[in-house]
Amino acid sequence: MKRFLTKHGILVLSAATAVAVVLSLVSFFSSNTDLLTNIVHTISAPFRSASAAVSEWVGDNMRFAEEFDALKEENEALKLEIAKMEEQLRQAEADSDENQRLRKLLDLREQQRDLKMESARIIQRDASNWASTLTLSAGTDFGVEIGDCVITESGYLVGIITEAGSNWSTCNTVIDTDFSMGAMIFRTGDVGVAAGDFNLMQEGRLQLNYLDADAAPQVGDLVVTSGLGGYYPSQLVIGYIREVMTDDDGLAQYAVLRPAVEIDGLQQVFVVKDFTVVE
Amino acid sequence: MPKRYVVFKWVIYAAATFLLLQVQTWALDYVELWGVTPFLAPMLVGVVSSYEGSLAGPLFALVFGVLCDLGTVSPASAFFTFIFTAAALAAALMAEHLFSPGFLCSLASTTVCYVITALGRLALLGSGAWEAGAFLALREFLVTLPLLLVVFPVYRWVHNKTTIEY
Numbered sequence: 068m069k070r071f072l073t074k075h076g077i078l079v080l081s082a083a084t085a086v087a088v089v090l091s092l093v094s095f096f097s098s099n100t101d102l103l104t105n106i107v108h109t110i111s112a113p114f115r116s117a118s119a120a121v122s123e124w125v126g127d128n129m130r131f132a133e134e135f136d137a138l139k140e141e142n143e144a145l146k147l148e149i150a151k152m153e154e155q156l157r158q159a160e161a162d163s164d165e166n167q168r169l170r171k172l173l174d175l176r177e178q179q180r181d182l183k184m185e186s187a188r189i190i191q192r193d194a195s196n197w198a199s200t201l202t203l204s205a206g207t208d209f210g211v212e213i214g215d216c217v218i219t220e221s222g223y224l225v226g227i228i229t230e231a232g233s234n235w236s237t238c239n240t241v242i243d244t245d246f247s248m249g250a251m252i253f254r255t256g257d258v259g260v261a262a263g264d265f266n267l268m269q270e271g272r273l274q275l276n277y278l279d280a281d282a283a284p285q286v287g288d289l290v291v292t293s294g295l296g297g298y299y300p301s302q303l304v305i306g307y308i309r310e311v312m313t314d315d316d317g318l319a320q321y322a323v324l325r326p327a328v329e330i331d332g333l334q335q336v337f338v339v340k341d342f343t344v345v346e
Numbered sequence: 347m348p349k350r351y352v353v354f355k356w357v358i359y360a361a362a363t364f365l366l367l368q369v370q371t372w373a374l375d376y377v378e379l380w381g382v383t384p385f386l387a388p389m390l391v392g393v394v395s396s397y398e399g400s401l402a403g404p405l406f407a408l409v410f411g412v413l414c415d416l417g418t419v420s421p422a423s424a425f426f427t428f429i430f431t432a433a434a435l436a437a438a439l440m441a442e443h444l445f446s447p448g449f450l451c452s453l454a455s456t457t458v459c460y461v462i463t464a465l466g467r468l469a470l471l472g473s474g475a476w477e478a479g480a481f482l483a484l485r486e487f488l489v490t491l492p493l494l495l496v497v498f499p500v501y502r503w504v505h506n507k508t509t510i511e512y
Contacts, residue, residue: 076400076435078401079400079401079404079405079408079431080431080435082405082408082431083404083408083411083427083428083431083432084428086408086412086424086427087423087424087427087428090416090423090424090427091423091424104416104417106416107416107417108416108417111417114371115371118371118372121372122372122375122376126376191371191375192375193418193419195383195419195421196382196385196486197421197467197479197482198419198421200419237419264475265471265472265474265475265479266475266478269381269478269482
């Protein structure tokens with residue numbers, strides 16, 4: 068054992084430590100994604116795209132046969148839902164006109180919501196079981212930056228960009244343990260912090276923390292981004308409350324959220340590169 | 347061993363590893379059993395270390411770990427570089443002293459690599475998540491273990507074809 072360690076072990080471990088230190092330093096001193104990581108990801112991005120395309124095609128064809136009947140039923144249900152939503156839309160248009168008139172009367176700035184987006188395909192999902200990340204096909208060449216929000220076409224929040232290279236980027240999804248963002252319960256306006264939790268990540272859930280003790284969250288409440296601080300856009304849908312709990316000290320509440328987005332079924336997303344929101 | 351044989355041997359090892367990683371990317375990433383996706387990387391390190399001993403095995407693990415850190419989402423900077431090298435050292439130590447190379451040796455080495463990788467991951471988790479983390483690591487290991495029946499013959503073939511006794 069001793070001979071083994073002195074012969075090879077110390078040498079190899081020293082080499083590993085040296086390499087680890089170099090990688091850490093390169094990573095620490097890079098304001099964006101470091102050069103080595105960018106090179107490896109840039110080279111492998113086309114292969115990942117090809118793999119994702121083939122897997123999508125195979126998956127779509129396999130699902131087509133078994134989901135045909137279910138899709139027919141869903142189609143009927145969606146037709147009914149569209150009829151209901153059209154009625155709601157007419158009411159919303161009337162409300163919007165009224166809102167504009169009242170804003171003019173009170174001399175308020177006009178509401179504005181302008182998101183500048185970049186479309187991206189998901190070219191890889193993290194397979195390590197210990198994180199929930201997606202690799203996207205758009206990178207810094209398209210103006211994607213670390214900290215940008217990633218959403219679906221419906222405005223559901225998917226996650227945040229944590230690494231960006233020239234033709235790729237990595238998005239930590241809302242259930243990842245590194246995810247954290249200011250959030251608000253839409254019905255009550257109570258604010259908190261939506262954050263990933265390792266135990267809940269396995270169930271595809273996240274937490275809404277730091278709610279006031281007098282907040283009144285209810286199961287089913289919609290939770291959106293708060294936009295406080297102006298770092299992220301407001302009103303992006305994070306998810307719905309599934310459970311409401313009280314902290315061990317009894318002073319604060321937290322809620323377990325079900326994300327609005329179905330991460331497993333995602334194929335295309337949109338990166339919010341810039342935004343202007345006037346409430 | 348002549349230098350050209352050494353180069354040839356590691357080119358073949360690299361090709362075999364690339365092939366097995368394609369199986370991970372093209373197939374295993376889309377499979378979920380018992381709530382987890384099979385994760386081959388520690389198994390590749392374990393099997394190669396069981397064949398290649400206490401210097402070449404860990405050096406392979408070192409290079410492989412660097413590539414994993416650069417090409418995948420690593421839980422911490424240089425995590426795989428350090429963990430895979432340490433795991434390969436432990437696996438090679440065990441393989442050299444306790445077993446003769448073969449399936450049983452590869453199985454034991456693989457187990458050691460998964461245990462050390464899991465310990466590394468648990469060290470990065472908060473203590474509140476250790477129980478869930480340990481259970482996840484166990485499921486990941488058990489779900490991936492049957493794939494040793496695929497990985498082992500590939501590396502045994504490479505080892506047998508590229509090893510010349512002097």
